[in-house]
Amino acid sequence: MTSSNADQYPSGYSEGYSADVDIIREQEYPLLNDTTYLDHAGTTPYAKSTIEEFSRQLTSNLFGNPHSMSLSSQLSTQRTDDIRLRVLQFFNADPDEFDLVFVANATAAIKLVADGLRDSDHRGFWYGYHSDAHTSLVGVRELAEMGHRCFQDDADLDTWIKDLPNLPTKAPKLVAFPAQSNMNGRRLPLRWCKELRSAAQAMDGNVFTLLDAASFVSTGSLDISAVSPDFTALSFYKIFGFPDLGALIVRKKAARVFERRKYFGGGTVDMVIAAGAQWHAKKESSVHELLEDGTLPFHNIIALDAALDTHKRLYGSMTNVSRHTACLAKRVYDRLSVLSHWNQTNVCHMYQPGAHYGSSIAQGPIIAFNLQNSKGEYVPKTEIEKLANVQNIQLRTGSVCNPGGTANALGWTGLDLRRHYSTGLRCGDAHDIIGGRPTGVVRVSLGAMTNMKDVESLVNFIEEFYVEKIPPIMALKSPMDNSDIVERHFYVESLSVFPIKSCAAFKIPEGKRWEIKQEGLAWDREWCLIHQGTGTALNQKRYPRMALIRPSVDLERSILRITCGVMSEQVSLEISLSWEDTSLISTSSCPNTKRSSTVCGDRISLHAYSSPVVSAFFSDFLGVPCTLARFPSHTTHRYARPRRSSGVWRSRFRKLIMPGAFPLDLPPPVHDARQIPLSLSNESPLLIVSRSSVNRLNETIKAGTKSVNSGHKAVAADVFRGNIVVAERLASPGDTEQPYAEDHWSSVRIGPDQLRINVLDACQRCQMVCIDQFTGLRSAEPFSTLAKTRNINGKVCFGKYAALAPEETEVHHPQSDRKTVMVGDVIMPSYDDEEHP
Numbered sequence: 001m002t003s004s005n006a007d008q009y010p011s012g013y014s015e016g017y018s019a020d021v022d023i024i025r026e027q028e029y030p031l032l033n034d035t036t037y038l039d040h041a042g043t044t045p046y047a048k049s050t051i052e053e054f055s056r057q058l059t060s061n062l063f064g065n066p067h068s069m070s071l072s073s074q075l076s077t078q079r080t081d082d083i084r085l086r087v088l089q090f091f092n093a094d095p096d097e098f099d100l101v102f103v104a105n106a107t108a109a110i111k112l113v114a115d116g117l118r119d120s121d122h123r124g125f126w127y128g129y130h131s132d133a134h135t136s137l138v139g140v141r142e143l144a145e146m147g148h149r150c151f152q153d154d155a156d157l158d159t160w161i162k163d164l165p166n167l168p169t170k171a172p173k174l175v176a177f178p179a180q181s182n183m184n185g186r187r188l189p190l191r192w193c194k195e196l197r198s199a200a201q202a203m204d205g206n207v208f209t210l211l212d213a214a215s216f217v218s219t220g221s222l223d224i225s226a227v228s229p230d231f232t233a234l235s236f237y238k239i240f241g242f243p244d245l246g247a248l249i250v251r252k253k254a255a256r257v258f259e260r261r262k263y264f265g266g267g268t269v270d271m272v273i274a275a276g277a278q279w280h281a282k283k284e285s286s287v288h289e290l291l292e293d294g295t296l297p298f299h300n301i302i303a304l305d306a307a308l309d310t311h312k313r314l315y316g317s318m319t320n321v322s323r324h325t326a327c328l329a330k331r332v333y334d335r336l337s338v339l340s341h342w343n344q345t346n347v348c349h350m351y352q353p354g355a356h357y358g359s360s361i362a363q364g365p366i367i368a369f370n371l372q373n374s375k376g377e378y379v380p381k382t383e384i385e386k387l388a389n390v391q392n393i394q395l396r397t398g399s400v401c402n403p404g405g406t407a408n409a410l411g412w413t414g415l416d417l418r419r420h421y422s423t424g425l426r427c428g429d430a431h432d433i434i435g436g437r438p439t440g441v442v443r444v445s446l447g448a449m450t451n452m453k454d455v456e457s458l459v460n461f462i463e464e465f466y467v468e469k470i471p472p473i474m475a476l477k478s479p480m481d482n483s484d485i486v487e488r489h490f491y492v493e494s495l496s497v498f499p500i501k502s503c504a505a506f507k508i509p510e511g512k513r514w515e516i517k518q519e520g521l522a523w524d525r526e527w528c529l530i531h532q533g534t535g536t537a538l539n540q541k542r543y544p545r546m547a548l549i550r551p552s553v554d555l556e557r558s559i560l561r562i563t564c565g566v567m568s569e570q571v572s573l574e575i576s577l578s579w580e581d582t583s584l585i586s587t588s589s590c591p592n593t594k595r596s597s598t599v600c601g602d603r604i605s606l607h608a609y610s611s612p613v614v615s616a617f618f619s620d621f622l623g624v625p626c627t628l629a630r631f632p633s634h635t636t637h638r639y640a641r642p643r644r645s646s647g648v649w650r651s652r653f654r655k656l657i658m659p660g661a662f663p664l665d666l667p668p669p670v671h672d673a674r675q676i677p678l679s680l681s682n683e684s685p686l687l688i689v690s691r692s693s694v695n696r697l698n699e700t701i702k703a704g705t706k707s708v709n710s711g712h713k714a715v716a717a718d719v720f721r722g723n724i725v726v727a728e729r730l731a732s733p734g735d736t737e738q739p740y741a742e743d744h745w746s747s748v749r750i751g752p753d754q755l756r757i758n759v760l761d762a763c764q765r766c767q768m769v770c771i772d773q774f775t776g777l778r779s780a781e782p783f784s785t786l787a788k789t790r791n792i793n794g795k796v797c798f799g800k801y802a803a804l805a806p807e808e809t810e811v812h813h814p815q816s817d818r819k820t821v822m823v824g825d826v827i828m829p830s831y832d833d834e835e836h837p
């Protein structure tokens with residue numbers, strides 16, 4: 001670094017790197033150019049040179065399976081031996097004292113240790129783990145037959161170590177902790193490894209330490225010889241981005257744990273008798289030979305060599321990376337922690353003391369926080385994630401696979417969480433706030449190639465969207481007087497049905513009356529596309545090209561015609577509208593092969609089209625193995641969610657990731673029928689969008705200044721995928737439109753029969769509105785502007801859900817025949833009573 005930048009760049013920034021980090025970024029990480037990548041704790045990206053060198057290695061050498069004597073095999077064996085040593089040196093692990101076992105990932109390394117301990121003694125083993133543990137460490141407790149304990153904090157473990165010599169039992173014990181919390185980046189005391197060993201000497205040394213270094217090693221310099229853990233688990237992709245490979249580093253003196261490991265597989269035995277006597281002789285020459293079952297991932301190991309080379313060339317050492325990331329993390333922390341609203345309240349609630357940042361001993365480059373508005377209310381994490389996605393900022397939210405750490409930070413007890421679970425909370429779902437408190441954190445994590453621009457982008461993003469500079473005015477509830485309302489003339493500007501869920505609209509031709517039912521407009525969301533592997537319904541958010549699949553309903557010919565692609569290369573398919581079609585498989589009649597599909601989290605039965613022509617049509621266009629499916633004919637429950645039974649609760653609970661400290665004998669929560677379920681259907685029969693509101697939104701987008709990504713381009717009303725677009729006929733030329741009048745509607749009367757349609761909740765929006773419905777391309781608008789101007793209680797809302805009033809379809813109603821609507825129909829709204837007494 002040159003001194004001219006000294007004010008702007010903190011000391012340590014790029015220090016020791018081969019070049020300024022911006023130059024490294026430009027040359028080695030072109031994929032990071034248009035994005036702000038802040039999820040290095042998930043994985044760090046790989047350098048271009050690593051992949052190029054790997055490719056060169058593979059194309060210029062013939063590598064055979066390491067377990068034989070051919071030249072190609074020998075080459076693989078030699079390279080593996082060399083790289084094994086090189087990795088040990090990378091962590092300063094003396095090869096006389098330590099051995100390295102290649103495994104799939106850190107979790108596999110942890111599981112290998114747990115399996116070894118379980119088989120090592122007929123009594124099994126006892127397990128203690130720190131509450132900051134990653135889920136992968138917590139899971140070991142299920143194998144610990146002699147019991148387990150979660151150490152609540154550092155002092156708890158310190159005390160336990162002090163008391164260790166007095167423990168009566170001499171059965172094997174395993175104590176595990178993360179070198180760094182993957183939740184908030186706190187670095188834990190590594191002295192525990194040696195302290196545990198010396199305390200255990202009094203009891204025959206039957207206590208082993210398992211260091212989960214997976215998060216630490218991505219930006220920290222680990223000295224295995226100095227720390228001396230018995231077992232160290234890590235994943236290489238977290239350091240180098242590639243290869244997807246892990247290691248277990250074993251202190252040879254602790255390797256006796258594996259001597260009775262029951263399983264053996266190709267490569268780990270010297271001789272096996274397959275039939276007759278059950279006899280085999282295990283390899284005894286080295287720890288890794290004893291533990292590496294089957295063929296090693298030898299290509300990945302060769303890639304590791306390239307990754308080590310590149311990393312050394314670019315960054316010099318892990319110490320440099322540690323210093324660089326520590327100073328950036330401090331910058332992030334300092335910038336975020338001082339952000340405040342107009343009333344001086346904090347914007348960011350941080351989950352780690354600021355004093356830790358800047359020291360690479362106590363703290364790694366991970367920052368966990370939540371955002372609060374000026375009233376002190378938490379911003380739902382999924383809303384932050386949506387907006388961050390749209391702004392091309394990649395971060396992680398939730399409990400980030402660290403159940404104990406997040407529960408401690410957020411103040412939830414195990415009992416609280418089990419109660420949440422019983423009311424529907426699931427890892428990774430959208431129940432962000434319960435009882436006013438967040439259920440997860442927002443996590444930002446930095447890596448070797450993070451630069452100052454990334455930090456600026458993050459801080460600017462939070463400043464732009466979450467800092468309230470002035471008191472929030474009641475912008476969403478625009479005052480209206482009664483004289484205003486009577487003069488308004490609303491009408492149906494357009495009518496759309498979406499015959500295939502998440503695909504393009506079919507616009508009902510002008511002059512044609514269209515049937516409307518309790519479930520919505522006829523043929524709306526009658527079909528969907530399902531993934532052939534998982535059975536889940538595809539959506540446009542995931543597959544934007546679905547916007548280019550255009551169905552149209554031809555009632556005269558009784559067909560659904562589907563056209564895909566752009567003009568020049570259009571293809572089309574015709575499906576019968578009738579149920580008699582022989583290409584359908586009725587799923588309910590064959591329970592064993594019953595195909596059910598997940599739509600908005602619940603399983604329902606669908607009729608999947610079995611014809612290969614149908615599936616090929618959609619699969620080829622989307623590049624996803626999928627097929628068309630139809631909802632059952634009585635479809636009212638399409639919009640409702642079945643209540644979960646407690647049996648489901650039990651089976652789901654076992655699989656769920658939960659904090660480590662539950663009392664085992666806690667009864668499952670009783671499902672209370674009166675309880676309001678956390679999950680409500682996000683779909684309603686109709687969606688009303690107002691033309692005037694779209695116009696107002698577009699004015700705001702065009703006037704927008706700050707956001708670089710927005711492009712200030714107006715959006716089409718189609719992005720909101722409304723069934724009914726309502727417009728205003730202005731009485732005289734000087735009149736102005738009334739955007740967001742629909743916020744105040746309680747119901748509307750529509751058409752010559754004055755059908756009553758009840759106006760329900762506001763429609764909560766996600767980044768799907770950023771997909772151009774004509775090109776299938778994503779942009780940052782309108783979601784970015786909506787997030788700023790249409791935020792209602794932390795949710796971004798636009799448009800109103802609606803449903804035909806129940807009395808319209810009652811049999812004794814004078815007009816109980818078919819109800820219809822048409823483009824041009826007059827709409828007469830009724831307004832919320834409280835506001836217009």
Ligand SMILES: *Cc1c(COP(=O)(O)O)cnc(C)c1O
Nearest residue numbers: 105106107134136182214215235
């Ligand atoms: C990532 C991580 C793991 C799990 O690593 P895998 O590669 O998914 O096995 C375990 N512990 C910590 C602390 C981690 O950060």
